[in-house]
Amino acid sequence: xxxxxxxxxxxxxxxxxxxxxxxxxxxxxxxxxxxxxxxxxxxxxxxxxxxxxxxxxxxxxxxxxxxxxxxxxxxxxxxxxxxxxxxxxxxxxxxxxxxxxxxxxxxxxxx
Amino acid sequence: xxxxxxxxxxxxxxxxxxxxxxxxxxxxxxxxxxxxxxxxxxxxxxxxxxxxxxxxxxxxxxxxxxxxxxxxxxxxxxxxxxxxxxxxxxxxxxxxxxxxxxxxxxxxxxxxxxx
Numbered sequence: 001x002x003x004x005x006x007x008x009x010x011x012x013x014x015x016x017x018x019x020x021x022x023x024x025x026x027x028x029x030x031x032x033x034x035x036x037x038x039x040x041x042x043x044x045x046x047x048x049x050x051x052x053x054x055x056x057x058x059x060x061x062x063x064x065x066x067x068x069x070x071x072x073x074x075x076x077x078x079x080x081x082x083x084x085x086x087x088x089x090x091x092x093x094x095x096x097x098x099x100x101x102x103x104x105x106x107x108x109x110x111x
Numbered sequence: 112x113x114x115x116x117x118x119x120x121x122x123x124x125x126x127x128x129x130x131x132x133x134x135x136x137x138x139x140x141x142x143x144x145x146x147x148x149x150x151x152x153x154x155x156x157x158x159x160x161x162x163x164x165x166x167x168x169x170x171x172x173x174x175x176x177x178x179x180x181x182x183x184x185x186x187x188x189x190x191x192x193x194x195x196x197x198x199x200x201x202x203x204x205x206x207x208x209x210x211x212x213x214x215x216x217x218x219x220x221x222x223x224x225x226x
Contacts, residue, residue, distance in 0.1 A: 036215075041220060041222075042219060042220065043203070043217025043218055043220055044154065044201075044215070046215065046216075049214075098144070098156060098159060098169070099156075099215060100156070100170070101155070102153050103151075103152060103153050
């Protein structure tokens with residue numbers, strides 16, 4: 001699976017959009033990009049995933065560059081409850097659900 | 112009630128003791144996983160099971176064993192605990208029908224301290 005690079009930490013003002021970058025320059029054509037978050041020692045929570053096209057759901061938007069070498073997770077209106085560690089994961093299909101987590105980005109949403 | 116339940120939630124034990132962490136799920140998923148998380152780090156896969164008769168090693172299986180007693184139950188054992196196995200342990204499940212979504216459902220974690 002392709003390796004990902006994320007900033008260690010980021011701050012965001014409450015109510016503003018949080019844009020979390022992820023670099024995956026060695027991604028292969030069949031590998032998906034997944035985002036999870038973990039709120040203070042709780043079990044990680046699935047957010048969104050994508051292959052080529054941008055995706056949006058009730059939690060966030062995922063923007064994948066045309067060359068697929070990087071992506072950005074967008075939380076459109078961050079709240080204090082969005083403070084968490086966000087993991088960007090790249091994985092090929094047919095891996096039986098296995099995910100390899102890196103160290104992620106610690107997002108702090110401030111009042 | 113939680114869909115993925117881990118017991119115990121917290122455990123303190125001594126070096127050399129045998130410890131079992133249990134996981135049960137009500138989601139009806141075939142696939143179950145055990146992950147370990149050390150402070151400030153991401154999760155590492157210990158073992159995973161695709162069905163009752165299937166057990167596979169993950170990234171860091173040394174020092175651990177697992178048992179899949181039923182579709183809904185997956186236990187992690189430390190035969191002889193050592194201090195560097197002090198960590199937060201997570202159980203997770205997934206549905207093979209949604210494999211491409213990469214969606215895992217995690218329990219709340221079991222915090223293990225080995226003195």
